[in-house]
Amino acid sequence: MSGRSSSILLSSSIRGWGKLREASLRRIRPTLAVRDEQVRTFVSKSTKDDHVAGVWSPSAAIDHSPPPPAIAKAEESLKNASLVIFDKDGTLICFHSMWVPWALSTAERIEEASNLKESEIAKEVYRLLGFCPIEKKVRPGLLAEATMGEIRERLVHLLVEHGLESDKAIQVVDECVQDCDTTSSNTLKQIGNLKHMFEELRAHNVKIAVCTADSRRGTLGALRGLGLEQYIDIIVCGDDAGTQPKPSPHNALAICKAMGVEPADAFMVGDTLADMGMGRSAKLGGTIGVLSGVAKEVELSPMADHVVVDVGEALPILLKRRNPAGGAVRLS
Structure with a gap:
């Protein structure tokens, strides 16, 4: 089969990405800190x-x-x-050959589309994803464990925290967050x-x-x-x-x-x-x-x-x- x-x-x-357009930011899923705490709690009790x-x-x-x-x-x-x-x-x-290029290009696109370069939004995107641009390594965290839907939602929330209107934040994420390149042998x-x-x-x-x-x-x-x-x-x-x-x-x-x-x-x-x-x-x-x-x-x-x-x-x-x-x- x-x-x-x-x-x-x-x-x-x-699941339609359009659902995010209809949902208020108040319904965005729990933060990664809460998610990590749930995992740590599960480990300690297991x-x-x-x-x-x-x-x-x-x-x-x-x-x-x-x-x-x-x-x-x-x-x-x-x-x-x-x-x-x-x-x-x-x-x-x-993981790294696939998602390191994705993290770098995604942060660059978001920085350009959001006009938040002065806010160093790219660094904030890296931090949110759990990506170290110096070592070019992904650490345990959002990018390694969350779904693409969760990643998009968290990025929208990040942009709103940095001053973008919710509609604009959704538009930026919609345009900038793409699937990984699965056609290249390099990735x-x-x-x-x-x-x-x-x-x-x-x-x-x-x-x-x-x-x-x-x-x-x-x-x-x-x-x-x-x-x-x-x-x-x-x-x-x-x-x-x-x-x-x-x-x-x-x-x-x-x-x-x-x-x-x-x-x-x-x-x-x-x-x-x-x-x-x-x-x-x-x-x-x-x-x-x-x-x-x-x-x-x-x-x-x-x-x-x-x-x-x-x-x-x-x-x-x-x-x-x-x-x-x-x-x-x-x-x-």
């Missing part, structure tokens, strides 16, 4: 009672040293996943050998889902550009009708229901706390954090059953298989 047909189960209609304890150390995977006893015990108790839910950016696709880069990984999963009758905060247009453009859409059973995007942002369990549970898989037989693989939070709150069978995106090991470890360097090292865990030498099986 193709991603295009299966996604109808959760409605592939894109326990590993419903999951197998243990974190797979990336350094152990690289030097092929044996895993700690907790990991060995975890592998003995785990069975193959029936469904794997992958995040997209930072997990399957290089669209996959992490590891994804076709190999997907073929291995399908050969073991494991269903594949992608759940992303990105728009459906941008998501399909990226997956088709990499020739991956055919492997994916269901795709859920941030602007699909009826979806809820991570770390809500809603999307994960809806995917499991659509695929006919019990949550306990599904795994979540992602690069952010929001990804891990969704997996935990949905009571999935396991969560795997990857270090190829925006979060660090120390940030992911409290919420992830396993932490690996990149998605290539997740396959042995998903298929309950380890290299006889003791290290993780990598996909070159």
